[in-house]
C-alpha cells in the first residue's frame with residue numbers, strides 16, 4: 001500500500017505516523033509539505049496530528065485552506081482512502097470532508113492519557129481487523145476533541161454505520177463516565193458517507209508496538225492494507 005503524509009508547520013505526530021506507515025506497509029510513505037500543490041498517486045493519504053499553525057484561529061482552520069488540502073480533497077472525492085488523526089480529524093472537518101466540528105474539551109483542559117475505544121463498525125476499509133477484539137486502550141492528546149454535530153447529522157451517522165469508534169470503559173460500556181471530552185454520543189471517530197474517509201481523535205500511530213503498551217493501533221493500518229489488496 002502506497003501512502004502519503006501531509007506536513008504542516010506545528011505538527012508533532014508526523015514522524016510517528018511516517019514511522020508507523022513504513023513499519024506496517026513495508027513502503028516508505030511520501031512526506032508532502034503543505035505548500036505543495038501536487039500529490040503523488042497513492043492509495044492512502046494521512047493528515048496527522050499536532051498543532052498546525054499553532055491552532056491559531058481554531059484547531060485545523062488554517063491547514064484546511066492550504067494548497068495541500070485542496071489536493072487531499074481531490075483524492076478523497078475520487079474515492080481515495082483518507083485518514084485524519086487528531087489535528088488531522090479537525091482539519092478534515094474544517095475542510096468539509098467530514099461533518100460536525102471538534103469543540104473545546106468539556107472540562108476545558110488538555111487531555112493526555114490513555115482511554116478505551118470500541119470499534120463500532122468492523123467492516124470498513126479502516127476497521128475490518130477489529131471484529132475479534134473491538135475494545136482496546138488507546139492514547140489521546142488534545143484540547144479540542146469534543147465532537148459535536150447537529151441532530152440530523154448525528155442520526156445520519158448512527159443510521160448508516162458511520163460511527164467508527166466510541167469512547168468506552170475497559171468492558172466496552174459506552175457510558176458518559178467513559179467519555180473523556182464530552183463528545184456527543186461518545187463519538188471518537190467517524191466515516192464519511194462513502195466510507196473512504198476516517199477522522200478520529202485518538203492516536204493509533206502511538207499504539208503499534210509492545211513498548212507503546214499495545215499494538216491495537218496497527219489494526220487500522222492492517223485493515224487498510226487488506227482493503228487495498
Ligand SMILES: NC(=O)CC[C@H](N)C(=O)O
Nearest residue numbers: 049050086087142143144
Ligand atoms: N494531538 C493533536 O493532534 C492535538 C490537536 C489539537 N492541537 C488539540 O489540541 O486539540
